[in-house]
Amino acid sequence: MSLPFNRQTITAAHPSRPAPWLPWIASALFLVGLVAAIVTLTVAAATDAEADDALRVRVIDTDSAAALADAEVSINDEVFSTDGDGYIRVTYSQLPLTIEVSRDGYRAQEGTIDELSDTNGFVVALRQDDQQSQALTDVPAQDFTGASPQGTTESAPQANATDLTGAGTPESASADSMSATPDTALAQALTATPTPNAVSAFAGTITDESGQPLQGVIITDGQLTEVTGADGLFQFQLASSNADSIRVFAPGYAEMNIPTSDVSATNDLQLQPQDIRAIYYNPNISNTQEDVDRLVNLINTTEVNSMVIDIKEEIIFYDSQVQFFVKAGTVRPTIDLSGLLATLQEHDIYTIARLVVFKDSIVADTYPELAVTNNVTGEVWRDMNGVAWVNPMLHTLWDVNIELAVEAANLGFDEIQYDYVRFPTDGDLSTMEFGIPYTEENRTLAMTKFLEQSRQALIPTGAKLSADVFGFTALVPDDLGIGQDLDMLAPHVDYLSPMVYPSHFPDGAMGLNGHPNNFPYETIEISMRSARDQLGSARQxxxxLQDFDYWEMIPYGVEEVRAQIQACEDVGTAGWMLWDPNNVYTDGALGPDDGNLAAYQPTDATLASTNQARTGSRRTRYT
Known part of the structure; x- marks a missing residue:
């Protein structure tokens, strides 16, 4: 993992080198942020007040799910035309609303809306005139969670609709009817062919567990990909897909896998939160079956549900077949990766492959033309520790690391996590040469384009993508001189993992009255809250988190580790990961497997085990 931050404007994180200006800067940033937050809340409140009566209707083609522009939508005898995206947005004064939707070449839909959902929006699917159809009203959206579909029992709520075709009850409604469902984010107009599981497209709204629309949800069959907007609406083409299922996922939520045979023309989907709580496994330190069993037992008996496994940190720890790295001499297998993954999958453990990208001295020394060079000597540039780096500007290096990531995903990893996805931070930075100007624009473009290309390559494999970033990215608005701008990276990954180890911040950082290592809760809470404010959500x-001792600072035990975890829970992050290079974790700080922390009290034996001295670099406890 990354060591103390070091550039001209920020001193090293060692406590003997205080940064007295940081509290002043942090206070100023806090005041600016507070003013911005007040303005934002005021504007948001005004916007919400204006949006309370805003009705959104989207008109689509039933078979293709394509938006229908220039459709006529009559609401209480007032006529509107849909825009190029198939939308109208109007203000209504009271319910019920009598609505008729029509377009040349399509069969009209009519209905009455007596009640609307929280989002005040719905989709109307029109079928072309020359196709026979059968209306399905009062049919609930497909439930892909395994629970019984709503409406299958007599007590289940029914869609609140009035049929205007003269057929009477919704059960006998004809194809020219429309229903509104008040208890979903999308009031539905459902039409289908006599074989609804053979539709060529489907559309709907995706919401969170509280019914609020989710933005940025990915819907994919491994080839085609759609992403929801702020209203949670989506439309997806199935005609050209030969996939068996559709994947629906978003950062911080459990993935849905929907068999294509179960897809109907209109679907409302609800995603459930999923927190990934991981420990790190360093195969350099321990790679015996006994070590693996010990960590698996820790996961099985605590709230931890995931393991981060090194696959590349200069050397590649498994028998990779990526020829670039084979020829570079990087592949030096030390673990039986297939056996390890089989064990973890047997225990339903979420697996994350940690892949160090641009800090790669073996490749840099083997292929100097791919390395960062010294513009004074013309030789390979090296950082303060004598380590050579490869050049992040070169697409060749993007390609081979992506190839390795895809290989690992196909071996069975649930997620690929890039580390050192950045430019160097220490050494004589003024002598670095990259072949193009070393500007903030070029640095951030290199990182974002690499991540964008990586994600596109990984989507067909089913693996998620995450990136480790400096803890300071949560606190500053620029790229830190290393290409890591939180706002610019976020659209191209599923998760961002700031390394917010309290020991690695300078004395007085974030306005704390002392070294952040002495304030584990405050350090995590302040930095994660700042990152949440930058991104608009903490679910990414x-x-x-720190589960190690750092030099002569106060040691970390149950109280310190648990304080960091509590800060994550209070901010609402999508989980956390514990780092200890020696694979020894403070189990007394971890909640039980069932997650019932309120009733959880660590046993005396558990607490005692965490007080034992730990050997190895930075692990000795000082008393």
Missing amino acids: LRPW
Whole structure:
């Protein structure tokens, strides 16, 4: 993992080198942020007040799910035309609303809306005139969670609709009817062919567990990909897909896998939160079956549900077949990766492959033309520790690392996590040469384009993508001189993992009255809250937390580790990851497997085990 931050404007994180200006800067940033937050809340409140009566209707083609522009939508005898995206947005004064939707070449839909959902929006699917159809009203959206579909029992709520075709009850409604469902984010107009599981497209709204629309949800069959907007609406083409299922996922939520045979023309989907709580496994330190069993037992008996496994940190720890790295001499297998993954999958453990990208001295020394060079000597540039780096500007290096990531995903990893996805931070930075100007624009473009290309390559494999970033990215608005701008990276990954180890911040950082290592809760809470404010949500954040001792600072035990975890829970991050390079974790700080922390009290034996001295670099406890 990354060591103390070091550039001209920020001193090293060692406590003997205080940064007295940081509290002043942090206070100023806090005041600016507070003013901005007040303005934002005021504007948001005004916007919400204006949006309370805003009705959104989207008109689509039943078979293709394509938006229908220039459709006529009559609401209480007032006529509107849909825009190029198939939308109208109007203000209504009271319910019920009598609505008729029509378009040349399509069969009209009519209905009465007596009640609307929280989002005040719905989709109307029109079928072309020359196709026979059968209306399905009062049919609930497909439930892909395994629970019984709503409306299958007599006591289940029914869609609140009035048929205007003269057929009477919704059960006998004809194809020219429309229903509104008040208890979903999308009031539905459902039409289907006599074989609804053979539709060529489907559309709907995706919401969170509280019924609020989710933005940024990915819907994919591995080839085609759609992403929801702020209203949670989506439309997806199935005609050209030969996939068996559709994947629906978003950062911080459990993935849905929907068999294509179960897809109907209109679907409302609800995603459930999923927190990933991980420990790190360093195969350099321990790779015996006994070590693996010990960590698996820790996961099985605590709230931890995931393991981060090194696959590349200069050397590649498994028998990779990526020829670039084979020829570079990087592949030096030390673990039986297939056996390890089989064990973890047997225990339903979420697996994350940690892949160090641009800090790669073996490749840099083997292929100097791919390395960062010294513009004074013309030789390979090296950082303060004598380590050579490869050049993040070169697409060749993007390609081979992506190839390795895809290989690992196909071996069975649930997620690929890039580390050192950045430019160097220490050494004589003024002598670095990259072949193009070393500007903030070029640095951030290199990182974002690499991540964008990586995600596109990984989507067909089913694996998620995450990136480790400096803890300071949560606190500053620029790229830190290393290409890591939180706002610019976020659209191209599923998770961002700031390394917010309290020991690695300078004395007085974030306005704390002392070294952050002495304030584990405050350090995590302040930094994660700042990152949440930058991104607009904490569900894409899954930070690295400290479960190690750092030199002569106060040691970390049950209280310190638990305080960091509590801060993550209070901010609402999508989980957390514990880092200890020696694979020894403070189990007394971890909640039980059932997650019932309120009733959980660590046993004396558990607490005692965490007080034992730990050997190894930075692990000795000082008393």
